[in-house]
Amino acid sequence: MATLSMQHTLPKLPVPSLDETLGKYLRSIEPLTTPEELERSKALAKDFAKPGGLGQILQQRLLDVDRAAPHNWLDDTWWISKAYHEWREPLLVNSNWYILMRNEINHPTEFYPTIENPAFTTFQVKRAAHLAQQLLDYTETLFSQNVAVEKTRAGPICMNQYTQLIGFTRIPQHGCDRLAYTPFPSPSKYIVLIINDQFFKINVYSKDNKRLLDGDLERLFLNAIKQLDHIKASAPVGLLTCDHRDAWTKAREHLVVLDPKNRESLQTIENALFCVTLDSTAEATKADRSDDFADWAKFGMHGHGGHNRWCDKSLNLIFERDGKFVCHGEHSPCDALIPAVIMDIIIRKPTDLNAPSTNAIVDAPQHLAFVTDTTTEEHIKAASVTIETLSKNSDCGIVYFDEYGSDYVKKVVKASPDAYMQMAIQLGYYKQIGQPCATYETASTRQFRNGRTETTRTLSKESFAFCKAMQDPSVKAEERVKLLRAAIAAHQQYQKDAANGKGCDRHLLGLRLCLQPGESHGLFQEPVFTKSASFLLSTSGLFAGDNFVGTGFGAMYPDGYGINYLAGGKTLKFGVESKFESKVTSTKEFGNYLRQALRDMRSTIEQTLPEDQRKIAAKL
Template sequence: MATLSLQHTLPKLPVPTLQETIQKYLRSIEPLASSQELERNKALAKDFLKPGGLGETLQQRLLDVERASADNWLDDTWWISKAYHEWREPLLVNSNWYILMRNDSSHPTEFQPTAENPAYTTFQVKRAAHVAQQLLDYIERLFSQQIPIEQTKTGPLCMHQYTQLFGVTRIPQHGCDRLAYVPFPSPSKYIVLIIDDQLFKVNVYTSDNKRFLDGDMERQFLNAIKQLKEIKASAPIGLLTCDHRDAWAVAREHLVVLDPKNRESLQVIEDALFCVTLDSAAEATKADRKNDFEEWAKFGMHGHGGHNRWCDKSLNLIFERDGKFVCHGEHSPCDALIPALIMDYVVRKPTDLNAPCTNATIESPHHLSFVTDAKTQEHIKAASLTIEKLSKNSDCGIVHFDEYGSDYIKKVAKASPDAYLQMALQLAYYKQIGEPAATYETGSTRQFRHGRTETTRTLSSDSLAFCKAMEDSSVKAEEKVKLLRKAIAAHQQYQKDAANGKGCDRHLLGLRLCLQAGETHGLFQEPIFAKSSSFLLSTSGLFAGDNFVGTGFGAMYPNGYGCNYLAGGKTLKFGVECKNECPTTGTRAFGGFLRQALRDMRTAIEQILPEDQRKAIAKL
């Protein structure tokens, strides 16, 4: 069955009723609001819902938007601009995601420098060529619509996001960015290689349209490395993609006006299927589990000062000198789950250390040069300062917990691993900060056409009651487990509602966007409205991730956390990021509280089990 063959059968994203959204919203603010705030907001909600009131007017306007939308009222009209492209902060740390991939099964212990340049190693080149080829295999299957349609118990999922990943680039614009238009399948027959801040166009097909073999790709990469000694190096333009979006828009506009060659080079980069980087840092980044992979996580998040990446590109494959592989991508065209699934497939086949070649005549990589002037140098210097500030402020790491995993959670705790881990995160935050936080968990709406996400509001009165009980030594284990199960049930119900397009956040956003000049309502102006949607704990779960060392993204707020997690059968991995400038947060400290939360939850669960069962589960 063709990858996109069921798209027309998927329903459109629904517009929930006003009553169900407002009721859900009021329940979600209970753990954050005082009794007086809650009563005041209930009165405002009643006024908002009254017949003929502003709420009904906004609802009718939103229904008209839905009627005019071909696929999805949110995605067609507002989503990418409001969620991503109008946000002007740098993509680095703030928006882009990263995945740290496991070592190749062929990974050597010693790394020989290439003959072309000792800054690069032969295995680094071989693995980069192999992974690029594996990804190209996948792209060919996708473009011929041979990728199976993903299914759940409720039916097929939307596959549209898979069409938004290859050849796709975000272009900075004043006030609101855009995605460069790319038809599906992309007509591009090349990738871009980044080495020493220089960019090369690398064809991946021969002149008679035959795909390279791994050995051919190695030859291409080595050829480009050799060219470094022969070309006139261009300024590190890639650094500009890491800057504030308005600053990059100004710098890019200056470049394209300065010389036509600059637009030509930019368009080659923007149309490329994806980017590959060979990083030449003098010392390989430490990937040390003893420090929770802190240095490697930082490399995934922002690299060596933002060098050797093109942050606007939807997909960057980055290889360090010791062959370690990081995937880094831009978030707006598709959610990180899609490239994660693809990368999980791509890294399964080991690198062939004696890869074959076609021996075909291959066009050499073409250096993409840029014409710059003093103004461009000022822009690059400013971008470097921005990157330095971002990097120094970003506190990130990977928390590995191998005392138990999803196997234990399912078999012994008898719980959904995702909901269980959400409660662990609630408890860890409560342990560290002493109060609850508005919490975002990604809820997928892919059962609808062009569906993206809805917010699952993890924080509830039930989750808060659970956290308080866990921290109270006078509460018995039976009561703690009872409250855990109640909190999990509440979370799962919200998660189900979100997946069905009936969370409160997207609907409330749509209603507010339908406000006309001069219109407002007290419900939206209440401090609790802003507080309940200021997600100090921003979380998202992927899958088991056995081929990943860890994943991550940045915190949404300077006093919050960003947390991406992988629920493996035996090991749980949490990619955590917060800001060094905040005195109350800290990734290492949070990791400690998270481990303790997971231990405390296990202790409570096992305390209520018969002794013979406790002995049996000790082996899990």
């Protein structure tokens, strides 16, 4: 069954009724309001939805938007621009995601410099060539539409995002960025290698159109490394992609006007299938579990000062001198789940240290030169300051918990691991801060054509009651477990509604985007409306992630956390990011509270189990 063969069978994203959305919204704000504030919001919601009221008018306008949309009223009309491209903050830390990949089973412990340049190691080059080739294998499978259609119990789900990854690049523009047009399948036959802030075009097909093998790519990578001694190095233009989007827009415009060679080099990078980086920092990044992998997580998030990155590229494979592998990507074309699935596939086959070659005739790597001047130098200097500020403020870590995992949750608690982990996050935050906050969890809407995401509002009156009970010594274990199960049930119901296109956030966004100049309503102006959508906890789960050390993205707010988690059978991993400047958050402290929350939840559950079941639980 061809990858896109079921697309035409998928329904369009629905437009929920006003009553559904307003009811869900009002329930979600209960833990964030006083009784008086809640009653005021209820009155405003009633006025908004009354016959002939503004809500009814906006709903009809949105239904017309839906009628005009060929696939999906949100994605066709607004989503990428409103969720990503109009946001002008730097992609580094704020938007881009990272995945820390596991080392090889027989990963070397000693690393030998290449003959071509001692800044790089032979295993680094071999592993980079191997995994680039594995990704090219996958790319060919995808482009020939032989990637299997994914399905749930309800049927097939949308595969469109798989067409939005390979070859994609974000282009900075004034006010709102754009994605460079990339047909599917991409016609590109090359990748870009980044070394020492220099860019090289690497053809991955021979002159008679045969795909190159690991050994061929290894030879080409070494050739590019050798060229470093002979070429005239260009300024580190890649740093500009890490800057504020308006600053990068201005710098890019200056580059393309300055010299035609610059547009040629830019377009070569932008049209590449993906980028591969060989990092040459002498001291390898530490991967220390006892320190929550903080050093490596920081490298995944922003690298060594933003060097050797092209943040606009949808997919970057980055290799350190000791062979550690990080995947880093731009978020707007597709959600991070898609590259995570692909990385989980390509990492499985180990590197062949004596990799085969085709010995085909292929062009040597082409250095992509940039012509710069003092203005560009000022732009790069300003970008470096931005990067340093972002990097120093980014408090990253991987909370690694191996006292139990999803096997225990499924077999003993008999609950959804995702919902259970969400409650652990709620409890960890409550332990640290002493109050609840608006919480976002990604819900996939891929059962609909071109579906992306909806918000699952994890915070509920049920989750709040559970957190308070867990911190109250007078509440017995049986009552705590009862409240935990109620919180999990509420979460799962909201998650189900969101996946069915009936969350409240996307609908409310659509209604507000239908407002005409001069129109407004008190419902949207209430402080709790903003507070309930200011997600101090921004969370998203992937899958077991046994091939990943951790994953992560940045916090949405200065006093918040960005949390991406993996529910392994024996191990739970949480990639956490916050800001050092915050007076209320700390990634390390939150990690400690989160671990204690997981321990407290297990202890509480086991207090309610019969003796024989406790013995079984102890083994999991």
